[in-house]
Amino acid sequence: MSTQNGHADPRIDLDLIAEMIAPGSRVLDVGCGDGDLLALLQSKRNVDGRGVELSQEGVNASVTRGLAVVQGDADTDLADYPDDAFDYVILSQTIQATRNPKEVLRALKRIGRRVVVSLPNFGNWRVRLQLLFNGRMPETRSLGHSWYDTPNIHLCTLLDFADLCDDLGLDIEDAVILTGERAWRISNPGPLANLFASEAVFLLSRRN
Amino acid sequence: MNTIEKAGRPEGAGGPHSTEFEEAGIRVRRALATFGPDEPLALDCGVKLSPFTISYETYGELNAAKSNVVLICHALTGDQYAASTQPLTGKPGWWPHMVGPGRPIDTNRFFVICQNVIGGCMGTTGPRDTDPATGRPYGLNFPVITIADMVRAQAMLLDKLGIGEIFCVIGGSMGGMQVLQWASAYSERVFSAIPIATAARHSAQNIAFHEVGRQAIMADPEWKQGAYLAHGTNPAKGLAVARMAAHITYLSEAALHRKFGRNLQDRDSITYGFDADFQIESYLRHQGSTFVDRFDANSYLYITRAMDYFDLAADFGGVLANAFRGTKSRFCVVSFTSDWLFPTSDNRQIVHALNAVAAKVSFVEIKTDKGHDAFLLDEPEMFSTLRGFIDSAARARGIGA
Structure with missing residues (x-):
């Protein structure tokens, strides 16, 4: 899925995610695409990694690289996994392409002790201005599709996402926003982050 | 070594x-x-x-x-x-x-x-x-x-x-x-x-196909309740039919169509008989007849049964x-x-x-x-x-x- 959302390469969010993962942990990457993040995590963080990918091309490419990846759908196939199966479950640039983001996030919380989510921010000022002045659905670097053929069917702003996490009993342990090529660590997304971030990476943990 | x-x-x-x-x-x-x-x-x-x-x-x-x-x-x-x-x-x-x-x-x-x-x-x-x-x-x-x-x-x-x-x-x-x-x-x-x-x-469907094959073997009079070696006979016809039926399940409609279609075998028109008019018939008969040279009919019964029982x-x-x-x-x-x-x-x-x-x-x-x-x-x-x-x-x- 991450290969299909028109995201410009190289993906800075992959490095940011890698920094959030403790070395040697068990990781499930949901929507792993060609396995770029899993390969990075294996080489840099020595993780025991698995992947789920919707497109068969992505799966076959990942397995050819020696990664443990299965074809599957985040919306339907996460139910198979047992509770606490992984130290981290990663949803990288995928949540906005799922049919039921809330249920997916709920499943991730059940499967992984920690959840890492990276997503584009629909609250970014460029998006807001495009809609305000052009009166058309915005297309940006992180959202490079026309409204009718976009896989991104559930876009949200960082504030929206923070609300959903709160709703599901997930605490934001760490968050990094991207503005252009620069990354900023924040504690919680506020109105300014929501205005300037083009995308963000969240490290989430279950609320005690 | x-x-x-x-x-x-x-x-x-x-x-x-x-x-x-x-x-x-x-x-x-x-x-x-x-x-x-x-x-x-x-x-x-x-x-x-x-x-x-x-x-x-x-x-x-x-x-x-x-x-x-x-x-x-x-x-x-x-x-x-x-x-x-x-x-x-x-x-x-x-x-x-x-x-x-x-x-x-x-x-x-x-x-x-x-x-x-x-x-x-x-x-x-x-x-x-x-x-x-x-x-x-x-x-x-x-x-x-x-x-x-x-x-x-x-x-x-x-x-x-x-x-x-x-x-x-x-x-x-x-x-x-x-x-x-x-x-x-x-x-x-x-x-x-x-x-x-x-x-x-x-699956039930696969057990069904195996049963067809086994019945083909057992229907061959030369099978002799499995004692064909003692009788000096060979249920080759039954085993060949079993193989032909099974072979169809190993292929796909698309592959059969691509390879054979409705092409006729060494003839320009249908013969209004039961010869192998179609290439697919000739192909299956060949598959059946070569198989019996290398395989034992009872082994076929036993091994298909082993698969059926697998759960x-x-x-x-x-x-x-x-x-x-x-x-x-x-x-x-x-x-x-x-x-x-x-x-x-x-x-x-x-x-x-x-x-x-x-x-x-x-x-x-x-x-x-x-x-x-x-x-x-x-x-x-x-x-x-x-x-x-x-x-x-x-x-x-x-x-x-």
């Missing part, structure tokens, strides 16, 4: 019934292992089969750490000649694209073993061998065997060869069932497992995941888009069960119109993905290139 000699090869692992030769860059060893009265095979049906023999082949060399063993499990009508010339037919081995120097199962790197299954007819004890109780061929007195029995016998041979761990167990169709059985019953011995185009239980979850309260609980093996499940005998959905059930125990599993579905038989054919995407899986497993196991 020197490595085995050094490792101390027990009796029966080589000896007088073993020949060695080089073929197509592969060091081939063809051998027969005998299991005497003190080493019976305890079958699921309660019978202790003894004595029995296992006919097998090895390719390549066992390394000093004995860590490079690849076990190939053959399909229903396969045999131990995976990568060397089949002595009866004179044809090349049945998995030439997969096994050999530089192939995904690289015989320069791995020590490959392929055994004829118990109940088979290529040298391993089966219904056409002599029943020591009567001095006559077993025929229908041969005990009914299961996939688990086949695997148990294979494990006994590996024990005899002094081999503990298998680096990789691989097979398609019925071979894939054996792979699943290995991974479940001997998980501590299996480092990696590649079940291809298979299922954790034989891995049944021993685990109906929960397939429990068959793999605690597994540390890595899995790569492979299916084919046009396989309707062991469709992707059957293979996906295996993947779901493995996910449910958080096993290290990969799952690829290969796009092809060649049907179930695709696992035997030249499918570059299958080879590239399996090469990736095997190489990565070999790195993890510390097996050099």
Whole structure:
């Protein structure tokens, strides 16, 4: 899925995610695409990694690289996994392409002790201005599709996402926003982050 | 083979019934292992089969750490000649694209073993061998065997060869069932497992097709209640029909249409008779008639029955995941888009069960119109993905290139 959302390469969010993962942990990457993040995590963080990918091309490419990846759908196939199966479950640039983001996030919380989510921010000022002045659905670097053929069917702003996490009993342990090529660590997304971030990476943990 | 000699090869692992030769860059060893009265095979049906023999082949060399063993499990009508010339037919081995120097199962790197299954007819004890109780061929007195029995016998041979761990167990169709059985019953011995185009239980439709084949054999008057060897007859017609019916299930409508369509065989128009007017008829008849030269009708009955009985979850309260609980093996499940005998959905059930125990599993579905038989054919995407899986497993196991 991450290969299909028109995201410009190289993906800075992959490095940011890698920094959030403790070395040697068990990781499930949901929507792993060609396995770029899993390969990075294996080489840099020595993780025991698995992947789920919707497109068969992505799966076959990942397995050819020696990664443990299965074809599957985040919306339907996460139910198979047992509770606490992984130290981290990663949803990288995928949540906005799922049919039921809330249920997916709920499943991730059940499967992984920690959840890492990276997503584009629909609250970014460029998006807001495009809609305000052009009166058309915005297309940006992180959202490079026309409204009718976009896989991104559930876009949200960082504030929206923070609300959903709160709703599901997930605490934001760490968050990094991207503005252009620069990354900023924040504690919680506020109105300014929501205005300037083009995308963000969240490290989430279950609320005690 | 020197490595085995050094490792101390027990009796029966080589000896007088073993020949060695080089073929197509592969060091081939063809051998027969005998299991005497003190080493019976305890079958699921309660019978202790003894004595029995296992006919097998090895390719390549066992390394000093004995860590490079690849076990190939053959399909229903396969045999131990995976990568060397089949002595009866004179044809090349049945998995030439997969096994050999530089192939995904690289015989320069791995020590490959392929055994004829118990109940088979290529040298391993089966219904056409002599029943020591009567001095006559077993025929229908041969005990009914299961996939688990086949695997148990294979494990006994590996024990005899002094081999503990298998680096990789691989097979398609019925071979894939054996792979699943290995991974479940001997998980501590299996480092990696590649079940291809298979299922954790034989479907009703597949049992139905097998029953058609068995009834064709039994309807042949020369079958003689299975005692055709004693009567000097041969149920070749029944076995050929069984093969023809089964062969259709190995292909796909698209492949049949591409290869044959409605093309006529050596004629310009239909003959208003029951000759093989169509190329597909002629092709199937050929498949049937060549098959009977190399296969035993009773073996066909017994081995199809073993597949029918296979239901891995049944021993685990109906929960397939429990068959793999605690597994540390890595899995790569492979299916084919046009396989309707062991469709992707059957293979996906295996993947779901493995996910449910958080096993290290990969799952690829290969796009092809060649049907179930695709696992035997030249499918570059299958080879590239399996090469990736095997190489990565070999790195993890510390097996050099």
